[in-house]
Amino acid sequence: MKKFLVILLCLAMVLSLAACGGNGDNKTPGGNENTPGGNENTPGGNENTPGGNENPGNNDTPAGPNPPAHDGPVKLMVWGAEEDQDLLKTLIDEFKAQYPDFTFDITIGVESEATAKDTVLTDPEAAADVYAFANDQIDALVKAGALMNLSETAAQALPVFSGKNLDDVVAANGEGSIVACTRNNSLYALPFGGGNNYFLFYDSSVISAEQAGSWEAMLDAAQAAGKKVGMVFASGWYNAGFFLGAGFSVALQDDGSTKIDWNGTSAQGVKGTDVVKAMQTIASHPAFMAVPDNGLSNAIAGGNLAAVIDGTWDAGACRDLWGDGYAATKLPTFKAGDKDIQMGCFSGFKLMAVNQYTKEAGWAIALAEYLTNESSQVARFNARQLPPSNKVAAADPAVTENIAAAASAEQDVYGYEQSVGDTYWDPCATFGEQIVQGKMATDDAGIQQVLDDLVATIGTPVA
């Protein structure tokens, strides 16, 4: 008996070793759904002419969906944000209804769009067939070969599976969103949402619309009311807005480094040192609150802000904070040298990816296209207030009247494509933090040295 217990104990120890092996479950399949028996599979295949598909390469006359016959149910896995689960279920049901002759087995998993890259790159072959991600991850995903080259594949597959033309699909979306999906002249994802940039939210009872047009006036107004203006300086995503507006550039190079020209004079004739001095002036103003990266919702909840530079995701929180005074507009101007410069921003989009390693390439492409078409984008706006990238949907009054979406679109005129490498983020965050903490030189020569070092550090490929 004793020996039996001892053996049991040892087994338990060994098995618990096995249990603490893996990484838990990266993908939290909170909203799994299997709908096997939903459709019928008429024996004998499609009602179309047996023995062949329409000419797949014929892009001129798409002849209606005509997917090839499939053995058994079509198995697909889709990942979407947690807020999107119900919406995805509805959209996928509509998708399935379009193909009554096929059975589907589509699972929906939960994966935040901001972290999709991490989960996918852990094991690209096991990732979902179709998933949503934010455009800042596209460079890493393309480099790792996790995204399917849609220019080659969707051009053939779309006419057959959904009767659509890839060129039409591309033309239906805003130009900025397509640029965000394109790398090396090939399309690697389909856009379905814009408005992932940042702009200015403000309390109109404290700051007038005119004051919200410039940093200086806004900070003075906030100080008079005893409130603060918050912005994240310690992030290369936000603080680049100052330089982008002044005409400087940020570009990813082939070797993975990032080329910036902030240490010189911009195309608009603005000196980098002047931009830094403007940032230092703003940061040292008593009404300025430097928010840590990822600390925006905390800062808003703190209740002390009269204005904040943020994105559509915090629109609800701002509205709760300011109630009737809730307003949003494009980013303010700042004074560099003797010029008033409009702040720029990185354009942000939500994209739908098709996994390079999918086992159902044609169906995955069709599903991705359906989840990003005009009606889906409208549905998504109604559910989540996510501004659409589709041109027709974005012109809808419901969208243009949404305060946050309108401000996002207004700022996007000054938006720049985001294409940066890994070495960009930490040094830029440090750069912003040095300004916030007052640890940077204030004379021209010192600032020039800091900018030169920044350019050199970011421009080096990773060791």
Place this chain on the structure above:
Amino acid sequence: MSKLKKVPLAIWGFLASIGGFFAEFGRAFAKGDIFVKLSVIWWGAGYIRRKQYVKGLIMTALEVAIILFSVLFAPQYVSKFGTLGTVQYSTHLDPTTFQMVPNDYDNSFLILLLSLMSFVVWAFALVVLLKNVINVYNLQKRAESGAHVNTFIEDVKTYLDSKFHITLLTLPVIGIVVFTVIPILLLIFVAFTNYDQNHMPPNQLFQWVGFANFKSLFSSGLTSTFSYAFGRILGWTLVWAFFATFTTYFGGILMSLLLNSKKTVVPKLWRLLLVITIAVPQFVSLLLVRYFFANDGIVNTICENIGLTALLRDWGVINTTFIPFLSAPIWAHVTIIIINIWIGVPYQMLIATGILMNLPSDQLESARIDGANKFQVFRYITMPYMFQVTAPTLVTDFVKNINNFNVIFLLTDGVYTTTNTKLAASFAKETDLLITWLFNLTQNYYNYKMAAVIGIMVFLICAVFTLIAFNFLISGDKEGVYN
């Protein structure tokens, strides 16, 4: 110095035992009969000769399995081990089935992993082969001397009786080899490749680069700052481990003495409160504390309201509108150590209470009779006794604190941005331990090769400390010797 000589002595002893194993095999092979010699090729030969048919069958089956493995499975990976794959992934869409059709590509990581497993299996096979010959030779000697040769049932019985320890250890050893040793070896191999974000399988291949990663860890310059970061982080890691261990150790002893003192009222209540801090998971408590001490957190608001912030600013200690508890270098270091005291003291207090109960009371009595005051008792009797008993745990705690990921990560992630450009270029922060730096490299930048190199460094540091410290401590001649 004489104690340091014990380290090479221990290593020499270990090597000597391995040598003895091989020597025994040589002897068995040379002196065995034809069946022993045959056992090198056919593992079951010796057993069959001695009529242990079942055992012979088992050994033969094992040999066949390993040969099949070597012929069918291993070659496709081991043959590519030298190059780690040459065929890059490429795929295209099949226009009739609309499926992606990849080429016959090489997956560098799979090649590395499965080659490593093949090596482990072959090492195991070699050991089995050698041990087998030794066993068969011993069997032959038993048979020749007329002693009883076990039947299979009797053999099984010994495995449940006199050799029970072998039966019990089999599964755990297999578990350790598969889940601990192989991953560690794999990561050591990765340190010699260029597996990072630009070389990610299955789409891309990575290659052997020899010691290039180690060289870049120790090189310096404006743009290649890994050695700068490594030096700074190593320094802080050791400082942190030292302070974290000793502050909680002494804190625990003092707290336990305080609670045991006769002057304390309701000691059980205080003890309960302290133990509750152990019960609350660190994830919860540390994340909350992080936001307490954030730049716009509650503690800062209180300090601002009572005028402390303005006072510090007047003195020139800070130049921001908040006290940077967790966002400026020295402040953050001190705050982290202080918060760790709160985390670690209750646990150490429990241990100290248990040990102090065993303090030889006659020593205390005689000291009191001699007129020693409390402080002298503490310094000359209590502390030496405590050190004597807990010295090994102190070493273990020190090594554990070198890798104390939770406290550092949970308190600084997202709140602390470095203002040192050179550290930022290596993705490091002033408050990083080697292990949190490694985590950042792996999780956010997929820089597996540098992470593996740092992991090896951490292992070497911990191993060196442990060996030296244990050799100083286990000298065995300090029992019962007090000042």
